[in-house]
Amino acid sequence: MLHVPLFDINQIKxxxxxxxxxKKDSTEKELLADHLHKTLEYFQLLYKEKKLASVFDKLAAxxxxxxxxxxxxWKELAVNAIYLHDIGKINGNFQKFKMQNEQAFHVKNSPNSxxxxxxxxxxxxxxxxxxxxxxxxxxxxxxx
Numbered sequence: 001m002l003h004v005p006l007f008d009i010n011q012i013k014x015x016x017x018x019x020x021x022x023k024k025d026s027t028e029k030e031l032l033a034d035h036l037h038k039t040l041e042y043f044q045l046l047y048k049e050k051k052l053a054s055v056f057d058k059l060a061a062x063x064x065x066x067x068x069x070x071x072x073x074w075k076e077l078a079v080n081a082i083y084l085h086d087i088g089k090i091n092g093n094f095q096k097f098k099m100q101n102e103q104a105f106h107v108k109n110s111p112n113s114x115x116x117x118x119x120x121x122x123x124x125x126x127x128x129x130x131x132x133x134x135x136x137x138x139x140x141x142x143x144x
Contacts, residue, residue, distance in 0.1 A: 001044055002056070004076040007084055007126055009033055019099040020089050029099060032089050040083045070136050074143060077127055088118030 009015050020035035022028070046052065056075065064070040089095070093113040095104030131143045 002047060002053075002075055002079050004072070004079045006040075007080050007087075007123075009036060009087070012087075012090055014103070015090075017101070017103050018090055018095055019101055020086055022099065029101075032086065035086060036083055039085065040079070043079070043082045064136075067136050070134055070143075073130060073134060077131075077143060080127070081123065084119060084123050086115065086119060087122050088115035088120070091115050091118050 012018075015033050016031065018032040019029040020032040021030045023030065056078070060071040060074060064074060089099075091113060092105040093110060094115045095101040097111075097113050134143070
């Protein structure tokens with residue numbers, strides 16, 4: 001298993017009131033936090049069943065040689081890219097218009113309910129400084 005620090009989704013205001021999906025043929029909604037955790041659990045299951053540790057180890061050796069600090073950061077980046085893939089669904093317009101979540105705020109005069117770009121911005125914003133603070137310039141090029 002990959003044990004890495006995860007982005008703390010509890011720092012997001014009202015994370016327990018935000019939705020990710022409406023289940024097919026139902027009005028039942030999946031909470032965003034539950035969706036992110038289930039995605040991570042599924043990845044961990046695939047990681048174990050498909051024996052992806054050797055794949056990760058080979059990639060790490062190829063890119064980062066024996067730079068353990070860079071390897072650990074790279075693994076954290078990889079796992080959190082999966083974990084945070086839908087974090088942009090905190091977009092108030094996504095919540096209001098796609099999830100019919102009346103508890104969510106929305107931005108007036110903006111129809112933008114896109115969540116993909118916001119997911120990328122949140123991820124990049126969170127990890128950019130960590131990457132920049134890595135002392136290895138070679139490793140930084142691969143991570144950016």
